[in-house]
Amino acid sequence: MTRHMRxxxxxxxxxxxxxxxxxxxxxxxxxxGRCGIGDLEFQDVERLSIRIGxxxxxxxxxxxxxxxxxxxxxxxxxxxxxxxxxxxxxxxxSFSGELATRSGVVLxxxxxxxxxxxxxxxxxxxxxxxxxxxxxxxxLMNNAAASHVSMEWNLKGPSFTVATACAxxxxxxxxxxxxxxxxxxxxxxxxxxEAMLCFxxxxxxxxxxxxxxxxxxxxxxxxxxxxxxxxxxxxxFEEYEHARARGAEILAEVVGFSMTSDxxxxxxxxxQGASRAIVGxxxxxxxxxxxxxxxxxxxxxxxxxxxTECAAVADAFGHHADDLMISSTKSMHxxxxxxxxAVELLACIMALREGVIAPTIGYEEPDPECALxxxxxxxxxxxxxxxxxxxxxxxxxxxxxxxxxx
Amino acid sequence: xxxxxxxxxxxxxxxQAMLEPGxxxxxxxxxxxxxDSLGLVESIFAIEEAFDVSVPFNANAPTENRDFDISSVDxxxxxxxxxxxxxxx
Numbered sequence: 057m058t059r060h061m062r063x064x065x066x067x068x069x070x071x072x073x074x075x076x077x078x079x080x081x082x083x084x085x086x087x088x089g090r091c092g093i094g095d096l097e098f099q100d101v102e103r104l105s106i107r108i109g110x111x112x113x114x115x116x117x118x119x120x121x122x123x124x125x126x127x128x129x130x131x132x133x134x135x136x137x138x139x140x141x142x143x144x145x146x147x148x149x150s151f152s153g154e155l156a157t158r159s160g161v162v163l164x165x166x167x168x169x170x171x172x173x174x175x176x177x178x179x180x181x182x183x184x185x186x187x188x189x190x191x192x193x194x195x196l197m198n199n200a201a202a203s204h205v206s207m208e209w210n211l212k213g214p215s216f217t218v219a220t221a222c223a224x225x226x227x228x229x230x231x232x233x234x235x236x237x238x239x240x241x242x243x244x245x246x247x248x249x250e251a252m253l254c255f256x257x258x259x260x261x262x263x264x265x266x267x268x269x270x271x272x273x274x275x276x277x278x279x280x281x282x283x284x285x286x287x288x289x290x291x292x293f294e295e296y297e298h299a300r301a302r303g304a305e306i307l308a309e310v311v312g313f314s315m316t317s318d319x320x321x322x323x324x325x326x327x328q329g330a331s332r333a334i335v336g337x338x339x340x341x342x343x344x345x346x347x348x349x350x351x352x353x354x355x356x357x358x359x360x361x362x363x364t365e366c367a368a369v370a371d372a373f374g375h376h377a378d379d380l381m382i383s384s385t386k387s388m389h390x391x392x393x394x395x396x397x398a399v400e401l402l403a404c405i406m407a408l409r410e411g412v413i414a415p416t417i418g419y420e421e422p423d424p425e426c427a428l429x430x431x432x433x434x435x436x437x438x439x440x441x442x443x444x445x446x447x448x449x450x451x452x453x454x455x456x457x458x459x460x461x462x
Numbered sequence: 463x464x465x466x467x468x469x470x471x472x473x474x475x476x477x478q479a480m481l482e483p484g485x486x487x488x489x490x491x492x493x494x495x496x497x498d499s500l501g502l503v504e505s506i507f508a509i510e511e512a513f514d515v516s517v518p519f520n521a522n523a524p525t526e527n528r529d530f531d532i533s534s535v536d537x538x539x540x541x542x543x544x545x546x547x548x549x550x551x
Contacts, residue, residue: 105516265503265521280523323500359522360499 063296064236064310065462066405067149067186068141072108072135072225072388073287073399078142082399083406085388086414086433092389093272093283097180100255106267108142109253110285110390126189129204130169131251134290135395136201137208140245144209147292148304149243151210158414160241161202162215162232163290164248166394167257168217169196174256201249205290213241222354224248225289225397226455231292233294233457242295247398249288258284264323266358273389274355274384275362275430282356285390289398304460308408311442312341317432318452325361325448330368333454337444338372341458345376348458349440350407352400354448355384355416356391365446370428381438383431387417397447401457404443406460411439463478467546471539473509488536495535502532515545 069079074092076082085092092110101107117126117134129137140150151159172195176188194200206215214235218228225248232246252258261267261284268281299306314336318329338345344397354365362384370377392399403414412435419432445457470485476483479495486495492502499521506517519530530545531537 263503263507265506265519268520268522280520357522 062237062239064233064247064293065296066291066307066310067294067299067304068143068145068147069289069307069405070139070146070404071287071289071399072112072138073289073392074112074285075389079402082402083087084409086385086406087198087412089415089417089433089435090388091417092285096253096258097202099256100127104255104258104262104263106269107248107259108269108271108283110283111253112287127189127193130195130200132165132167132249133201133204134170135251135286135291136163136249137204139247139249139288139290140205141338143290144245146269147294149292155242157212158241159211159245160235160244161205161211161215161245162218162228162235163202163205163246164218164220164226164228164394164398165201165250166219166221167250167252168198169200170252170257171254172196174254177256178290195377197420199423205245209245211245219394220395220453220455221449221451222391222393223449223453223455224394225446226445226457227315227453229291229293229310229397229401229457230315230455233310233313236293236295240248242298245290246293247288247290247401248395250392250395251286252393253284254285268355268357271418272357272387273418273420274353274357274387274416275366275423275426276285276419277423279357279359279362282358282386282391285386285392285396287389287392287399288403289397291398291401308405308462310457311460312337312339312458314340314462315455316453316454319453322452323450325364326452327364327367327371329452329454330365330446330448331371333445333456334372335447337456337458341442343442343458347442348373348444349381349438350404350413350443352383352404352443352445353382353384354446355386357384357386361448363423365448366426366428370420376430381413381414381429381431381436383414385414396436397445397455400445404445404459407440407443408459411437413438413440467543468539470512470533471509471542474512475503475535475538478505478508486535488534488539490535492532509542513540513542513546515549517545
């Protein structure tokens with residue numbers, strides 16, 4: 057490449073999800089192949105036919121936020137702020153003066169303040185009350201999390217929220233990367249969050265008949281659907297020279313990103329759309345297929361996604377597909393919808409930094425339509441230098457990121 | 463009673479397929495009728511609402527759906543008749 061391009065590196069990561077309250081706990085669970093899926097616990101769960109999910113059990117907002125904050129922060133905002141504290145804390149950055157104006161937030165979510173909506177609909181429709189809490193709107197809006205991160209950390213540059221269903225986080229992180237590359241910002245706080253595990257959230261999903269009642273088994277012939285999760289992951293994306301000048305520890309480099317649209321169907325995935333996104337991310341990263349050792353799959357555990365994704369990977373990688381490792385960590389942390397790509401990026405960074413490939417757990421029977429190395433059930437120790445992370449959303453919107461070891 | 467179940471199921475499928483009920487024959491498949499996966503879940507919803515039954519159907523696991531055969535219009539009618547008989551009991 058002849059043109060000079062600003063490089064983008066990751067200097068902080070944070071999370072809260074069903075596998076752990078922070079990054080070390082989450083990575084330990086991924087290494088051990090532990091499953092975070094269990095019985096859902098919330099009001100009216102007995103009226104659902106789907107009663108499992110990767111829920112953050114024992115979570116108490118009061119342990120991290122005061123009364124005024126809880127009145128304003130939906131669960132998805134709380135998760136975001138907790139993950140952001142860990143990520144920014146690790147980066148060692150503080151934001152003032154010119155850096156504050158050169159730093160922003162772009163986050164993904166699909167449902168936003170779904171719990172707030174559900175609780176307040178219950179108040180007016182079921183309980184018949186005619187008054188709701190005055191902060192319902194600022195609490196439920198999809199950009200609430202991004203705004204509260206900007207306020208808590210004095211981030212005065214470009215900030216917004218991306219909502220592209222299951223690809224929201226990957227689209228958000230791709231925007232963050234491109235904004236730093238393009239010179240619009242030097243630091244971007246990015247990732248995503250979701251808190252859809254409530255009666256209304258699951259009731260809506262039940263109708264599509266794509267949810268499993270008993271477990272998430274991506275790529276396994278006996279898979280029978282997706283299982284939802286909740287939580288957030290947040291990263292500090294920083295311009296490479298800026299990070300180097302201050303001696304920051306670099307966790308990984310974000311080297312490529314690609315977005316495509318199937319322009320075909322509102323729910324069924326397309327091999328061509330997915331494949332073009334994978335190829336596009338490698339091209340943007342100047343990677344050859346042989347350079348990529350691991351792909352964190354979208355791997356939802358539905359019949360349609362898993363076979364289409366495997367066909368797309370085979371198409372994009374050619375003969376190298378047989379040497380590739382591809383795993384779906386949704387088998388452990390569930391499908392966090394708008395936050396899923398962010399939690400899955402943790403597995404990508406673990407692969408690059410520690411040489412540990414997170415497994416696809418729940419794998420029981422080979423499926424000839426998913427005949428790739430899906431790293432079944434047990435994590436694997438392999439040094440890798442470049443990885444991809446796939447996200448393919450309802451609506452046919454695809455977003456793939458490429459990362460390299462620092 | 464059975465005839466009315468048959469007619470009502472055909473009416474639901476006809477509406478989904480944007481056809482007249484008289485244009486639907488028992489041996490046609492959903493594919494023949496141009497009903498795709500979204501049309502199927504919408505039809506199942508309509509059947510559940512019309513007959514006050516719960517249809518055991520998971521789009522990901524056709525083999526688990528042996529209690530609700532969707533291979534033809536006739537099969538769907540028989541499956542609904544079975545559900546009405548057992549779930550009304």
